Amino acid sequence: xxxxxxxxxxxxxxxxxxxxxxRSGAPWAGLVMPALFGLTLLILWExxxxxxxxxxxxxxAPSAIAQTFAANLPTLWGDLVQTVVxxxxxxxxxxxxxxxxxxxxxxxxxFLQRGLLPVGNFVAALPIVGMxxxxxxxxxxxxxxxxxxxxxMVFFPVLVNTVAGLRDTDSMQRDLMRTYAASYPQTLLxxxxxxxxxxxxxxxxxxxxxxxIGAIVAEFFGSPTRGMGFRIATSVGQLALDMVWAEILVAAxxxxxxxxxxxxxxxxxxxxxxxxxxxx
Amino acid sequence: MMRxxxxxxxxxxxxxxxxxxxxxxxxxPWAEDKARRAxxxxxxxxxxxxxxxxxxxxxxAPHQVAAxxxxxxxxxxxxxxxxxxxxxxxxxWITLSSTLLGFVFGTGLGILLAIGIVHSRTMDMSVMPWVxxxxxxxxxxxAPMIVVVLASLQVDDxxxxxxxxxYLSFFPVVVGMVKGxxxxxxxxxxQMKTWNASRAQTFWALRLPAxxxxxxxxxxxxxxxxxxxxxxxxxxxxxxxxxxxxxLGGSYYGQTIQIWxxxxxxxxLAAGLVxxxxxxxxxxxxxxGMAA
Numbered sequence: 051x052x053x054x055x056x057x058x059x060x061x062x063x064x065x066x067x068x069x070x071x072x073r074s075g076a077p078w079a080g081l082v083m084p085a086l087f088g089l090t091l092l093i094l095w096e097x098x099x100x101x102x103x104x105x106x107x108x109x110x111a112p113s114a115i116a117q118t119f120a121a122n123l124p125t126l127w128g129d130l131v132q133t134v135v136x137x138x139x140x141x142x143x144x145x146x147x148x149x150x151x152x153x154x155x156x157x158x159x160x161f162l163q164r165g166l167l168p169v170g171n172f173v174a175a176l177p178i179v180g181m182x183x184x185x186x187x188x189x190x191x192x193x194x195x196x197x198x199x200x201x202x203m204v205f206f207p208v209l210v211n212t213v214a215g216l217r218d219t220d221s222m223q224r225d226l227m228r229t230y231a232a233s234y235p236q237t238l239l240x241x242x243x244x245x246x247x248x249x250x251x252x253x254x255x256x257x258x259x260x261x262x263i264g265a266i267v268a269e270f271f272g273s274p275t276r277g278m279g280f281r282i283a284t285s286v287g288q289l290a291l292d293m294v295w296a297e298i299l300v301a302a303x304x305x306x307x308x309x310x311x312x313x314x315x316x317x318x319x320x321x322x323x324x325x326x327x328x329x330x
Numbered sequence: 331m332m333r334x335x336x337x338x339x340x341x342x343x344x345x346x347x348x349x350x351x352x353x354x355x356x357x358x359p360w361a362e363d364k365a366r367r368a369x370x371x372x373x374x375x376x377x378x379x380x381x382x383x384x385x386x387x388x389x390x391a392p393h394q395v396a397a398x399x400x401x402x403x404x405x406x407x408x409x410x411x412x413x414x415x416x417x418x419x420x421x422x423w424i425t426l427s428s429t430l431l432g433f434v435f436g437t438g439l440g441i442l443l444a445i446g447i448v449h450s451r452t453m454d455m456s457v458m459p460w461v462x463x464x465x466x467x468x469x470x471x472x473a474p475m476i477v478v479v480l481a482s483l484q485v486d487d488x489x490x491x492x493x494x495x496x497y498l499s500f501f502p503v504v505v506g507m508v509k510g511x512x513x514x515x516x517x518x519x520x521q522m523k524t525w526n527a528s529r530a531q532t533f534w535a536l537r538l539p540a541x542x543x544x545x546x547x548x549x550x551x552x553x554x555x556x557x558x559x560x561x562x563x564x565x566x567x568x569x570x571x572x573x574x575x576x577x578l579g580g581s582y583y584g585q586t587i588q589i590w591x592x593x594x595x596x597x598x599l600a601a602g603l604v605x606x607x608x609x610x611x612x613x614x615x616x617x618x619g620m621a622a
Contacts, residue, residue, distance in 0.1 A: 065452075072452040079455060087456035108479055165337030169345075176600055177558045180574075180593040183581030188356075188388065259465060270474070270565055271581055286475045286566075294475045302467040 057097025064090040110292040118292040119299055125281070126300050133278040134304055136193035137265035141200025146257055149205045150250060153212025154238070167213055174206040182268040191272045199268040204257035208250070215249025216242050248323050251316040258308045262301060346392055350382070353389040357381035360388070390587045398591040415571065418595050424572040425560050426599065428488050432495020433556040437549065439496065440503025447504070448511040448537070449529070458508075465501050473559070474566035487570050495559035499552035506548025510541025542618060546611035553603045561596055573599070 064086050071079045071086075092112050098104065099111040106114060119126070156162045182199050189195035219242055227237045269279025278297050285293040361380040365372045372380065382391040390398075402418040413420050443461070446453045473494045480490035514536050522532045564574030573596045580589035 068456050069452050072455055083452070083456040084459035087460060108482065161337050162341070163337075164334045165339075165341035168334065168338050169341050172601065176554075176597045177561050177593075179558060179562060180577055180589075180596055183577050183589055184389075184586065184593075187581065187584070187586070267562060267565075271578075283474060286478050291475065291479070298467070302463075305467050306463060 051101060053097045053101030055101075057094045057101065060093050060097075061090050107289050107291060110295055114292050115295040115299065119296040122293065122296060125276075126296060128276050129278045129281050129297065130300055130304065132193060132274070132276045133196065133265050133269065134262070137196030137268070137277070138200055138261040140193070141197035141265065142204060142257060142261040144197065145201035145204035145261075146208050146254060148201070149208035149253075150212050153209050153216060154243075156209075156213055157216045157242075158234075163213060163217070167210065170206050170210040170213070174210055178203050178206075179264065179267050182264070183271045186268060186271040191274055196265045196268045196273075196277075200261045200264040203260045203264040207256050207260065208253040211249045211253030211256075212246060215246030218249060219245045247316075247320045251312065251320065254312050255309060255316070258312055259305065262305050262308070266301070349389075349392055353387065353391045354378055354381045356388040357384055360384065386584050387586055390590050394587055395590045395594055398587045399594060402591065403595075418573075418576070418591065421571050421573050421576050421592070422595055422599055424570060425557070425564065425574065425596070428491035428563065428572075429495055429553070429557045429560040429599075429603075431488060431492035432497075432559060433499050433553050435492065436496035436499030436552060436556060437503050440500040440548075440552070441507055441545075443500070443504050444507030444511060445533075447508050449533075461501065461504050473562045477563050477566045481567070487567055491560055491563035491567060491572075494563040495556040498555040498559040502548040502551040502555065503545070506544045506551075507541055510544030511537045513544065514540045539618060543611075543615060543620060546607065546615070549607050549611075550604050553607060554600050557596065557600050557603065 068083050068086055071083055095109075096111050096113060099106075099109060110118075156166055179199075181202050185198045185202065186195045189198050223241055223245075224237070227241055232240065266277075266279040266282070269277045270283055273280040278301060282294050282297050285291070285297070358377065358381055361372065361377055361384070364380075365377075381387070383394070384390075387394070399418065402416065406414060406417040406419070411417060413423075443457070447458055448454070476493060477490045480493060481487060518536060518540075519532070522536055527535065560572070561574040561577075564570070564572035565578050568575035568578050573592045576592035577589050580586065580592065
């Protein structure tokens with residue numbers, strides 16, 4: 051009972067502190083408040099698992115997960131390299147690159163644009179993960195098939211955003227480029243691509259999550275004996291849930307870092323856009 | 331509207347053409363191998379026909395998938411076996427039920443969270459970052475674990491699958507609703523103030539109606555995500571059936587046509603669900619006088 055009381059007490063206290071911080075409007079509130087909230091969740095979790103004696107097979111405590119994580123670093127690193135670096139990153143770069151190039155190519159023909167946008171929007175909403183078993187069959191069990199799944203998954207969201215972004219210049223701006231006698235490549239590089247960047251980055255950010263999902267889910271359909279999806283599937287079978295949670299921790303950290311990296315790149319390249327300007 | 335029919339049709343036609351050509355290329359080695367062992371020389375047209383009619387092709391041709399789809403839906407209805415375990419209608423229904431269950435709960439949770447976030451500064455600052463962070467975690471990848479744990483807690487299987495759908499669909503709703511509930515401008519909010527409207531009155535009369543277009547946009551994203559969640563969850567509860575289970579079964583036994591027909595069925599289901607929400611959106615917004 052002590053654990054439960056402590057956890058709930060901590061929760062109430064943190065809630066009160068957060069209200070105070072929120073009222074004070076301090077500049078560091080945006081950082082401290084979510085951190086405190088996250089810490090509260092962890093302590094509630096730990097307290098409930100210990101206090102209520104929840105079976106570790108169902109829900110391991112955060113401390114147990116941390117121990118497993120620390121004890122299995124080499125395995126986790128191997129899985130990370132196999133799934134994220136070889137599978138997800140390769141597929142992400144290939145898929146997004148192909149989508150942006152296709153978007154630029156399509157942009158020259160209004161006919162193709164009108165045809166491709168609705169179709170692309172439709173395909174982007176489909177459960178493309180379902181392609182995984184087929185692609186695993188075509189490209190074998192190793193990382194190549196995972197990269198292929200990622201390519202298919204990220205292609206359409208990025209394509210749709212690129213095409214939409216390249217249309218996002220108004221006639222005034224285009225007329226100005228004309229009065230400068232700018233050639234097509236010049237207009238593309240100096241006006242339309244920069245104007246499309248906020249859209250493209252929107253697609254790229256969506257694609258980071260999709261890439262990790264694709265690479266991990268594809269491993270459920272067959273993989274060599276390493277990789278995050280493989281480890282999750284086999285550990286669930288052995289009811290070694292602390293190992294599963296350790297993999298989730300890795301996925302969470304890598305996923306956030308991936309997303310954060312793309313968001314940072316966006317900030318550097320589209321500093322001029324209203325959404326990136328610092329709030330007054 | 332009419333202007334884009336021809337371009338869309340030609341893009342679709344191009345996709346089908348590429349599909350047919352690709353299935354020639356991918357199935358050719360097997361067709362040639364078979365002919366060599368039988369000691370027959372295949373002419374080009376025979377070869378092409380063979381690649382389009384194999385039993386376990388690497389890439390089935392569109393008409394094979396269409397035939398399989400018809401055999402497992404329409405033809406079975408005609409025989410009065412619409413709900414037999416081999417019919418895609420039965421599998422589709424299983425997927426649909428956990429999709430809808432998750433979608434309803436995800437939407438409810440999303441709207442409640444959004445209302446809290448809009449009205450409480452504390453919640454906005456402490457919860458919102460975690461809502462966003464929750465989506466950078468590839469949660470769908472741990473669907474098998476959640477499903478297994480919930481199943482061992484004696485939770486009903488449909489609910490276990492619905493939880494995954496719920497997790498995936500609540501996020502677009504939260505983000506869209508927060509945006510929508512905050513969309514009334516300063517002028518409108520000031521107007522409510524001059525009328526001495528309470529918080530609740532402002533909410534019901536101004537914020538909620540103003541958020542409707544945003545809500546519908548996120549519902550469309552949410553239901554598609556919800557369906558993906560249900561399909562992936564079925565990979566780990568495949569004994570119950572469902573479109574995901576059909577895909578997994580097909581990949582075990584190399585039944586490519588079965589995988590593709592399940593995939594197309596899921597696509598049709600997704601398109602249908604999004605279209606229904608689009609229809610509701612159009613009717614609702616029209617009655618509210620907000621139709622674009």
